[in-house]
Amino acid sequence: MSSLKVRNVEIGKGIPKIIAPICDKTEEEILHTARKFSIIPVDFDILDIDIVEWRVDLYDYYNDYKKIESVLEKLRKILKNIPIIFTIKRNASHGEAEISKEDYVKIYKEVCATKLVDLIDIEDSIGKDNMEDIIEFAKDMGTYVITTNHNLDHTPSKAECIATAKELEDMGSDIIKIITKPSSKLDVVELLETTIIIAEHIANVPICTISIGEKGGLSRICGEFFGSCMTYGVNRKKSAPGQPNIEDLSNLLKLIHKNIEA
Numbered sequence: 001m002s003s004l005k006v007r008n009v010e011i012g013k014g015i016p017k018i019i020a021p022i023c024d025k026t027e028e029e030i031l032h033t034a035r036k037f038s039i040i041p042v043d044f045d046i047l048d049i050d051i052v053e054w055r056v057d058l059y060d061y062y063n064d065y066k067k068i069e070s071v072l073e074k075l076r077k078i079l080k081n082i083p084i085i086f087t088i089k090r091n092a093s094h095g096e097a098e099i100s101k102e103d104y105v106k107i108y109k110e111v112c113a114t115k116l117v118d119l120i121d122i123e124d125s126i127g128k129d130n131m132e133d134i135i136e137f138a139k140d141m142g143t144y145v146i147t148t149n150h151n152l153d154h155t156p157s158k159a160e161c162i163a164t165a166k167e168l169e170d171m172g173s174d175i176i177k178i179i180t181k182p183s184s185k186l187d188v189v190e191l192l193e194t195t196i197i198i199a200e201h202i203a204n205v206p207i208c209t210i211s212i213g214e215k216g217g218l219s220r221i222c223g224e225f226f227g228s229c230m231t232y233g234v235n236r237k238k239s240a241p242g243q244p245n246i247e248d249l250s251n252l253l254k255l256i257h258k259n260i261e262a
């Protein structure tokens with residue numbers, strides 16, 4: 001697995017990168033949260049984040065491209081050099097956006113064309129052709145692509161996850177993300193083992209794996225050992241169940257980094 005440098009952040013090397021999602025509904029709240037993320041750390045008031053994800057499906061106007069662009073322009077200024085991920089999750093992937101695949105593709109392309117975001121996160125529920133369509137466009141615009149495979153009701157086998165990772169990499173993903181739902185502790189362990197195999201033997205791009213819900217919490221903190229390159233931390237509002245808060249996450253990641261040989 002090789003790393004990916006986005007602005008000053010090297011994803012796929014060292015401590016997994018902390019992504020802070022912005023999950024607000026209104027422009028005012030979104031910008032307020034972004035300002036908190038951009039504050040220069042003072043003493044203990046450190047918000048230790050590497051990347052900000054805007055969860056656009058949680059915004060009141062997720063299907064109004066003009067409004068999205070206007071918020072993005074402001075976010076870009078506020079967040080300065082912090083990389084921004086643009087994500088719309090449709091309700092097919094437990095997100096909030098009731099949006100057709102065609103509109104999804106259209107909004108993502110328009111956003112790439114603005115060059116205001118560093119990465120986009122696209123979901124596999126839109127189908128291979130639509131994913132490839134967005135990826136090709138994103139590459140032309142210089143936007144990095146995270147492709148997300150959602151398994152929100154089960155944990156697929158190792159073989160299935162490996163096949164998925166290969167397929168997503170072949171499509172041109174810059175980062176591969178696999179999300180699974182555990183029904184037992186063994187499911188969590190299975191995903192961690194799968195992560196090692198993909199990171200060390202299969203993928204040439206960084207991968208991120210998450211076992212969701214309270215049962216899967218371990219998968220969010222031990223990525224450095226198993227080969228998962230990034231993890232999501234909560235600020236005020238969670239964007240998914242099981243996410244730890246940013247401060248705890250940051251402390252844990254540093255502690256693990258000091259005590260393991262990855």
Ligand SMILES: O=C1C[C@@](O)(C(=O)O)C[C@@H](O)[C@@H]1O
Nearest residue numbers: 021087210212232239240243
């Ligand atoms: O894909 C993901 C991962 C996530 O669902 C999580 O479980 O932490 C949180 C989402 O905001 C993000 O887009």
